[in-house]
Amino acid sequence: MRIGIDVGGTNTDAVLMQGRQVLAEVKTPTTPDVTAGIVAALRRLVSDSSLEPAQVHAVMIGTTHFTNAVIEAKRLMPTAAVRLGLPATQALPPMVDWPERLTQAIGGHAYLCHGGHEFDGRLISPLDPDELRRVGADIADRGIRTVAISSVFSPVNQELEEQAAEIIQTEVPGVAVSLSHQIGRIGLLERENATIVNACLRDLAVSIVEAFHSALAEVGIRSPVYLSQNDGTLMSVDYAERYPVATFASGPTNSMRGAAFLSGVLDCAVIDVGGTTTDIGVLLHGFPREASIAVEIGQVRTNFRMPDVFSFGLGGGSLVSDQGQLQIGPESVGYELTSKALVFGGDVLTATDLAVAAGLADLGERARVAQVDSRLVEQGVALMQSRIAEAVDRMKTSAQPIPIVIVGGGSILLRDHVPGASEVIKPDHFAVANAIGAAIAQVGGEVDRVFSLDQMSREAALEQARAEAAQKAVAAGAREGTVNVTDVEEVPLAYLPSNATRIRVKAVGELELEAESVARSR
Amino acid sequence: MREVGEGDLEDLAIGAAVLGTGGGGNPYIGKLLAKQAIREHGPVTLVSVDEVPDEAVVVPSAMMGAPTVMVEKLPRGDEIIHAFKALEDYLGRPITHTVSIEAGGLNSTTPFSVAARMGIPLVDCDGMGRAFPEIQMVTATMYGVSATPMALADDKGNTALINTVDNRWTERLARSITIDMGATAMIALYVLTGKQLKEAMVPGTLGLAQELGSLIRQTRAAHGDAVGAILQRLNGFQIFSGKIADVRRRTEAGFAKGEARIEGIDQDAGSVLTIRFQNEHLVAIRDDRIVATVPDLIIVLEADSGEPITTEELRYGFRVAVIVTPCDARWRTPAGLALVGPRFFGYDVDYVPVEERFGSRGAAPATGL
Numbered sequence: 001m002r003i004g005i006d007v008g009g010t011n012t013d014a015v016l017m018q019g020r021q022v023l024a025e026v027k028t029p030t031t032p033d034v035t036a037g038i039v040a041a042l043r044r045l046v047s048d049s050s051l052e053p054a055q056v057h058a059v060m061i062g063t064t065h066f067t068n069a070v071i072e073a074k075r076l077m078p079t080a081a082v083r084l085g086l087p088a089t090q091a092l093p094p095m096v097d098w099p100e101r102l103t104q105a106i107g108g109h110a111y112l113c114h115g116g117h118e119f120d121g122r123l124i125s126p127l128d129p130d131e132l133r134r135v136g137a138d139i140a141d142r143g144i145r146t147v148a149i150s151s152v153f154s155p156v157n158q159e160l161e162e163q164a165a166e167i168i169q170t171e172v173p174g175v176a177v178s179l180s181h182q183i184g185r186i187g188l189l190e191r192e193n194a195t196i197v198n199a200c201l202r203d204l205a206v207s208i209v210e211a212f213h214s215a216l217a218e219v220g221i222r223s224p225v226y227l228s229q230n231d232g233t234l235m236s237v238d239y240a241e242r243y244p245v246a247t248f249a250s251g252p253t254n255s256m257r258g259a260a261f262l263s264g265v266l267d268c269a270v271i272d273v274g275g276t277t278t279d280i281g282v283l284l285h286g287f288p289r290e291a292s293i294a295v296e297i298g299q300v301r302t303n304f305r306m307p308d309v310f311s312f313g314l315g316g317g318s319l320v321s322d323q324g325q326l327q328i329g330p331e332s333v334g335y336e337l338t339s340k341a342l343v344f345g346g347d348v349l350t351a352t353d354l355a356v357a358a359g360l361a362d363l364g365e366r367a368r369v370a371q372v373d374s375r376l377v378e379q380g381v382a383l384m385q386s387r388i389a390e391a392v393d394r395m396k397t398s399a400q401p402i403p404i405v406i407v408g409g410g411s412i413l414l415r416d417h418v419p420g421a422s423e424v425i426k427p428d429h430f431a432v433a434n435a436i437g438a439a440i441a442q443v444g445g446e447v448d449r450v451f452s453l454d455q456m457s458r459e460a461a462l463e464q465a466r467a468e469a470a471q472k473a474v475a476a477g478a479r480e481g482t483v484n485v486t487d488v489e490e491v492p493l494a495y496l497p498s499n500a501t502r503i504r505v506k507a508v509g510e511l512e513l514e515a516e517s518v519a520r521s522r
Numbered sequence: 523m524r525e526v527g528e529g530d531l532e533d534l535a536i537g538a539a540v541l542g543t544g545g546g547g548n549p550y551i552g553k554l555l556a557k558q559a560i561r562e563h564g565p566v567t568l569v570s571v572d573e574v575p576d577e578a579v580v581v582p583s584a585m586m587g588a589p590t591v592m593v594e595k596l597p598r599g600d601e602i603i604h605a606f607k608a609l610e611d612y613l614g615r616p617i618t619h620t621v622s623i624e625a626g627g628l629n630s631t632t633p634f635s636v637a638a639r640m641g642i643p644l645v646d647c648d649g650m651g652r653a654f655p656e657i658q659m660v661t662a663t664m665y666g667v668s669a670t671p672m673a674l675a676d677d678k679g680n681t682a683l684i685n686t687v688d689n690r691w692t693e694r695l696a697r698s699i700t701i702d703m704g705a706t707a708m709i710a711l712y713v714l715t716g717k718q719l720k721e722a723m724v725p726g727t728l729g730l731a732q733e734l735g736s737l738i739r740q741t742r743a744a745h746g747d748a749v750g751a752i753l754q755r756l757n758g759f760q761i762f763s764g765k766i767a768d769v770r771r772r773t774e775a776g777f778a779k780g781e782a783r784i785e786g787i788d789q790d791a792g793s794v795l796t797i798r799f800q801n802e803h804l805v806a807i808r809d810d811r812i813v814a815t816v817p818d819l820i821i822v823l824e825a826d827s828g829e830p831i832t833t834e835e836l837r838y839g840f841r842v843a844v845i846v847t848p849c850d851a852r853w854r855t856p857a858g859l860a861l862v863g864p865r866f867f868g869y870d871v872d873y874v875p876v877e878e879r880f881g882s883r884g885a886a887p888a889t890g891l
Contacts, residue, residue, distance in 0.1 A: 088677035088704075091599030091635070092554055118704040119591045124677070152595050187593045189554075393765070394841070502590075 001055050003045065003221075004439025005038060006254060006432075007063045013435040014041040016049050020261075024049040025432045034065070034208065038215040046219060053220035058511070062228035062254045062438040065208050066201050066244045070102070070298040076200040077146050078107040080139045082132075082168065083192065084115025084151035084160050088124050094150075094192055099299040106200045109144060111135045115160045116152030119500070120452065124152055127160055129167055136171025147172070148199035150180035150192040156450050176202040176242075183245060185448050186502065190303035197300060198245035205244035209237045226441070226511070230306055232257045232287045233444035233508055236477065245304065248297060253307045254437030256281045256288050259405040261440050262427035268403040269392050269421075272433075273410030275317040276332040278388065281309045282395050285486045287508070310395050314387055316410035317341070318351040326379055328354075328387075342368045351413055354380040361412035381415075389419040396420065407433045444486075444508035445472025452500050461503060462488065469507035478509030523573055523643075525565040528557045531631060533735030538630035539830040540734050540752065541727070543819050545778075545802035546627015546653030547589040548832065555597065559635035566634050567643040569619070571725040574645055578716030579615055581606065582623040582649060583636040586657075586674070586696060587706035589628065589834075598677040601708035602636045605675035608683050609710050612671050621645040621719070623660060623712070625727035626653025626802070627832075644728075649712065651724035651850040652819050654862055655801040657696060658689035661850060662712050664857045665722040672696060672711035676703035724850045738828045748828025749843045752821075758847030759880035761806060761813055762795040763788050763825065766840045771833075782822075782836050784844065795844060797822065799833050804867050806844060814846040815864040817853035818876045821845045846876045 001023070006013045007030060016024040026044040031037035038061075045051065069075050081094035094110040095103050113131050116124040139147060147168055151160045158181040165177045178199040184191030212225055226234040228250040235246060256270040266286040272279040282289045288307035295306045313330020317337040321327045328351055333340040340346035342353040343364030349372065355361045357369040357377045396402060401422040406414055407430040416424050429436060447469045451461040466485050473483045487506040535549035542549075560566060574580065583602050585592060606617055620640065622633045625648040637644040649660030657669055669692040675681045682699050686692045692711070700707045714722065737755060741748040753760055764784040771780035779800045786793040796807040803820035806813050814820050822831045825841040852858050854875060860866065863873050 085595070087598050087679070089596040089598070091597045092551075092558055096558060097554055116595070118595065119588070120705075122704075124595070124704070186590070188596055189551075189593075 001051070002058045002060065002439050003042070003056055004435040004437070005041065005059065005061045006251070006434035006438055007034065007038065007061065007065070008251065008434065012037040012041045013432045014045050015429075015432050015435040015439055016045050016051060017436070017439045022429050022436065024051075025429060025435070027432065033211075035211045035215045035218075038212065039218050042215065042219045042221070053222070056221050056223045058223050058226060059216060059221060060226045060228060060234060060438040060441055061212055062250045062434060063208065063247055064251055066204065066247050067249065067297065069201060069204055070197055070300070073102050073105040073298070075204045076105050077203050078109065078142070078144050079196055079200040080109045080111060080142075080144045080147045081192065081196050082111045082113060082135060082147055082149045082164065084113050084127065084149070084164055085124060085188075086112055086114040086116075088116065089152060089188065092189065095196065097189065097301060098193070102298060102300065106196070107144070109139070109142065111138075113164070115164065117154070117157050117160070119153060119156075119450065121157060127163055132164055132167040133171055136168040139168065139175070140172045145172075145174065146176040146178070146199045146202045148178045148180070148192070148195040150188065150195055152188060153186075154179075154181040155184075155186050155191070155448060178202070178242070183243065185303045186450070187303050190301055193300050194245055194302040194304055197297070197302070198243060201244040202241070205241045209241055212237070228254055228438045228441050230304060231290065231444060231506070232437070232441060234441040234477075234511055235443075239476075248304055249306050251434060252279055252281060252309045253288050254434045254441070255407060256283055256307065256437065257286065257440065258433030258435070258437030259407045259427065259430070260286050261436055262429055262433060263403075263405040263425040265403045265405060265425065268405050269395055271388065271392065271404060271406045271408075271411070271414070273406065273408040273413060274315045275337055275410060276313065276315045277311050278314045278391070278410070279309050279311050280391050280395050281307050287486055308395070310391055312387070312391060314351065314384060314413070316350070316352045316413065320349045320351060320354060320380055322376055326376070326383060328380060328383055342372070351380075351384060351410075354384070355413050360415065363412065384413050385415055385418070388414060392418060393420050406430075441511075442508045443473060443476045443478040443511050444506055445469045445474070445476055445478075446504070446506045447472065448502070448504040450500050450502045458501070461501070462490075462505075465503045465505040466507070469505040473507045473509050477512055479512040480509075483507050483509035523567060523569045526568050526634065526644075527565045528560050530732055531556050531634065533739060534728065534732040535631060535735065536738055536830065537731030537734030537736075538626055539832060540821055540823070541630070541651070541731055541819065542626030542653045542830070542832065543802045543821055544797075544799055544831070544833040545655065546624060546629065547585075547592065548834070549628055549631060551592055551596070552585070552628040552631035556631040556634035556638070559599075559638035563638040563641070566637040568646050568728065569643045571645060571647050571720055571723065574619060574716040574719055576715065576717040578618045578719070579613070580619040580621055580645060580714045580716060580719045581609060581617045581710050582621045582712050583633045584623045584629045584709050585632050585706065586700050586709045591705040592628070595677075595704055595706055597706075597708065599635075600639065601675040601677060602710065603639060604679065604681050605673040605708050605710040606636075606640060608673040608675070608681040609671060609713065612673075612683055613713065617642065619643050619645050619716075621723065622648040622728060624648055624650045624653045625724070625731055626650070629653075630728060630731055645719065646728045647719070647723040647725045648727045649723055651727055652817075653802050657693040657711070659862050660712065661724060661852050661858075662714065662718070662722040663689050663861060664852060664855070665718065667712055667714060667718060667722055669711045671713065672709060674699050674703065674707045674709050676707055742827055749823050749825065749845065752823065752828060753845055756819075756845075756847040758819075758821075758845045759876055760843055760845050761880060762786060762793075762808065762844040763790050764795060764842060764844070766836055766842060767794070769836045778833065780833070782833070784842060787841070797844070800867060801833070803833070805864060805869055806846070812869070812871055813879060814876060815869065815871065815873055816867060817849040817858065817862045817873070819847045819849060821847065846880070848876055
């Protein structure tokens with residue numbers, strides 16, 4: 001059995017699953033100290049299901065802690081950013097485009113050093129060990145305990161980042177090192193930003209992982225713990241302590257994956273209608289499609305692996321106004337829906353009231369919306385459907401109709417028919433889709449590199465990338481034989497006559513669970 | 523004459539992406555470079571074309587190379603100073619002004635960092651009134667201005683000075699050197715006198731880019747029609763409303779080539795518009811008939827926000843307005859069309875100005891493919 005936990009800003013959800021079956025689900029308020037909320041959720045889960053803690057083989061946790069720490073600029077460590085690229089790259093030093101508040105929160109320590117590669121693999125300049133030793137000494141003097149290392153074209157060749165890390169670790173014993181090639185893609189500033197963000201979260205990562213461990217210990221669970229990543233795969237807690245940044249945006253990913261699991265549909269659009277906003281994402285082979293453009297977190301531009309989610313201001317609590325032009329949202333009564341909406345005895349006309357008046361939902365007292373103009377109801381419902389249909393269409397990858405899975409409390413606003421949908425599915429357990437998404441996550445490996453097709457054929461390059469991605473998935477804990485390549489993307493690089501192409505391949509497999517594999521081998 | 527500070531660059535970068543007609547490189551890095559240079563060296567003095575003395579020595583400055591490399595291997599910062607010094611040594615006189623070679627995309631903001639670092643004024647004009655993929659494609663070529671002597675400089679301190687028999691040879695040799703320099707170089711070329719500048723360049727285009735950016739920002743803030751505002755400012759024509767249905771890309775001879783298929787909505791429902799591009803948009807084809815070509819500006823805007831969309835950003839599902847605006851009149855002469863007309867890019871059709879196709883009540887005489 002496995003437990004999935006989603007620690008959100010408002011609620012901590014937990015589910016107990018055996019195979020594909022949801023045995024129990026609970027929803028409790030998130031607490032400021034993390035541990036208490038998780039303990040409360042686990043206690044209820046244990047009592048609801050008369051579970052023996054020893055029966056739990058794995059616990060998967062999705063969390064928003066790290067994202068929130070960056071957005072609030074709290075609990076971040078003083079961090080050194082070391083970039084290898086001199087004499088190039090000086091014009092734009094590390095953290096050049098960061099908000100002042102965040103730069104100050106981590107001290108703004110930037111070091112430019114020699115190193116880096118050209119696009120074709122030549123060195124920009126050789127690494128200068130003396131220079132790096134001096135940088136290391138300065139970092140030690142300042143008492144900084146975490147370092148982000150980036151090198152030009154390190155996604156193509158990672159050697160220099162690794163060599164620099166070795167030198168700095170010798171100079172600064174016990175220092176935590178984050179390497180950019182492990183974290184981001186081509187695009188030096190964005191990759192470096194993500195690496196620095198990762199570096200400044202290292203202490204928090206250790207303490208959060210500790211909090212998770214002690215919460216589990218308190219209820220007697222001693223199984224391995226995994227954290228959800230933003231691409232729908234899992235990482236071990238050891239890995240999470242080193243790469244906390246990989247948890248960013250895992251919330252929407254888990255909710256989408258959970259929706260896919262509950263509905264059994266692997267290629268679909270997922271609509272998550274909340275109280276204030278609607279999030280729409282697309283699943284390909286059961287995994288969220290990733291955003292291709294730069295994503296900002298706490299006003300820092302990054303190129304994280306992020307799900308491509310389109311959000312807009314329509315939810316159950318959206319305000320309806322009809323002054324000249326009918327408008328629904330983006331303003332919302334939010335969590336006050338159950339006191340402010342007409343059907344709940346309030347005096348604000350909301351999207352929920354329109355849905356009840358139109359007979360789409362049966363909530364509160366229907367009589368309270370009897371006097372709402374029927375033309376307004378009709379037009380309002382039509383407007384909501386068309387806005388959602390348009391957003392779905394915007395997210396689709398082809399003109400073909402696709403299945404749509406709907407989760408979230410606000411889904412009552414939707415009719416069972418959406419234009420462009422081959423079918424519309426509203427699954428059970430939709431309220432805890434997040435925690436289910438965490439529980440069912442797999443492990444993956446990714447390759448994202450520039451290949452020169454002068455020396456090898458395109459097919460050979462793709463084959464090499466696929467094999468590397470599969471190896472990485474196994475290294476990350478996937479069971480051999482379950483690993484599949486889920487995504488292949490090829491981007492020819494403009495202007496380069498050497499016919500260079502960038503290939504991204506992702507492979508995923510089922511997590512190798514010790515207890516389960518023992519059971520199978522018997 | 524006016525001073526341009528960090529704050530003006532946001533609008534300028536957005537407007538430059540409009541004039542970039544899908545190409546010209548992502549203005550983000552260019553904007554950051556200009557901002558950083560202004561932060562370190564103070565604001566840039568922007569002068570209009572008629573404020574430049576006839577005897578001035580004006581040198582356009584730009585980044586050359588692959589946009590995909592430019593986002594990884596960032597500049598050292600003083601490359602352009604080396605290029606300018608090499609050119610000054612060769613010329614035997616100081617460079618007094620710099621200017622933008624193309625108003626579209628990345629290179630609209632590049633000269634700002636040059637002007638800030640060198641402490642020389644920047645002239646409000648450019649060599650295209652838009653963006654084009656090759657060095658010889660500037661109005662100055664039509665006036666017999668030579669692209670060379672041209673200086674290229676890299677991060678290591680290397681400079682190369684080339685002299686060529688014509689401007690197409692400049693493109694060829696400069697492209698090879700740029701690749702050896704790491705697929706990105708800072709370049710200084712097309713040395714102009716103030717007098718030549720006045721006749722050979724497209725005036726006011728940096729100011730125009732900034733104005734377009736501010737128009738989009740302000741119209742959007744007021745929930746107005748940003749696409750309409752741009753059309754009006756550029757005397758353009760909206761030729762299509764639709765949704766991106768498919769995008770194909772390939773790399774050929776060092777260029778990003780491809781096409782985007784747009785399915786019509788509203789009054790264009792039932793029709794398909796195909797835009798072919800080579801870094802920049804080249805032609806628009808409506809249901810098998812060409813309805814717009816270079817050198818007119820074929821611009822793709824996000825339908826709601828009016829934000830320009832570059833070819834790298836084109837994706838299925840975007841709702842777009844395709845607008846076409848008239849190019850600088852000189853591109854419409856036989857000499858201009860020989861440089862950048864549809865035939866140069868491999869389309870065997872005559873160029874028909876956009877206002878002749880769409881000018882009267884939108885009836886579009888189309889050219890057979």
